[in-house]
Amino acid sequence: MTPEHAQHFADLVLWRRDVRRFKTDAVPNGVLAKIIDLADHAPSVGNSQPWRIVRVTTPSIRNDVRANFERANAAAAATYPDDTVRRDYLGLKLEGFDAAPEHLAVFCACATEQGRGLGIRTMPEMLSYSCVSMIATLWYAARAEGLGLGWVSILDPADVTSALGVPRDWKLIGYLLLGYPIEEHTDPELVRAGWQPRTPIQSRFLER
Numbered sequence: 001m002t003p004e005h006a007q008h009f010a011d012l013v014l015w016r017r018d019v020r021r022f023k024t025d026a027v028p029n030g031v032l033a034k035i036i037d038l039a040d041h042a043p044s045v046g047n048s049q050p051w052r053i054v055r056v057t058t059p060s061i062r063n064d065v066r067a068n069f070e071r072a073n074a075a076a077a078a079t080y081p082d083d084t085v086r087r088d089y090l091g092l093k094l095e096g097f098d099a100a101p102e103h104l105a106v107f108c109a110c111a112t113e114q115g116r117g118l119g120i121r122t123m124p125e126m127l128s129y130s131c132v133s134m135i136a137t138l139w140y141a142a143r144a145e146g147l148g149l150g151w152v153s154i155l156d157p158a159d160v161t162s163a164l165g166v167p168r169d170w171k172l173i174g175y176l177l178l179g180y181p182i183e184e185h186t187d188p189e190l191v192r193a194g195w196q197p198r199t200p201i202q203s204r205f206l207e208r
Contacts, residue, residue: 014186021182027179034141035138035142038141046116048114056103068163103176105174108130
């Protein structure tokens with residue numbers, strides 16, 4: 001590892017953002033396969049590789065997921081009793097379903113036998129954490145190729161599972177939107193929108 005490598009990685013970390021504004025340009029199949037292959041090398045508890053990635057291409061299923069988001073988003077907005085905060089929330093750009101050319105649903109196969117149970121006897125949630133690690137790796141791999149990734153969390157997981165027809169014991173970890181970003185920023189969109197500023201790490205770093 002050279003200082004140049006370290007600087008490139010630091011730049012990538014700052015450049016990696018939750019993208020919600022996409023161009024409609026298609027992602028070449030070779031590029032998609034490349035970043036998914038890199039993500040598959042992410043660490044996992046017991047080498048279990050519990051992630052299951054579903055590429056969603058059927059328009060009707062995409063529409064079902066978008067409708068799921070709209071219901072969940074309306075319900076989330078209703079939890080803010082303050083009119084100003086609720087208006088601010090509804091003004092946020094929280095998804096890019098229509099523009100993003102690629103939709104990927106990531107599930108955790110919680111009953112996987114791969115890994116032979118290593119590391120999950122006391123912390124079974126490590127399987128889910130492993131899937132999150134894979135998504136983080138995918139995020140960096142995507143950005144290295146000039147792509148943006150958005151993680152949609154305002155969804156009913158059971159409805160997504162049903163819409164995609166996957167095993168019911170798979171746990172939804174993330175619904176991801178992938179494509180080329182319209183804008184490039186090193187600061188989070190929620191900061192630019194005035195929703196929530198970043199806080200210094202010193203306020204969240206403890207020693208005992």
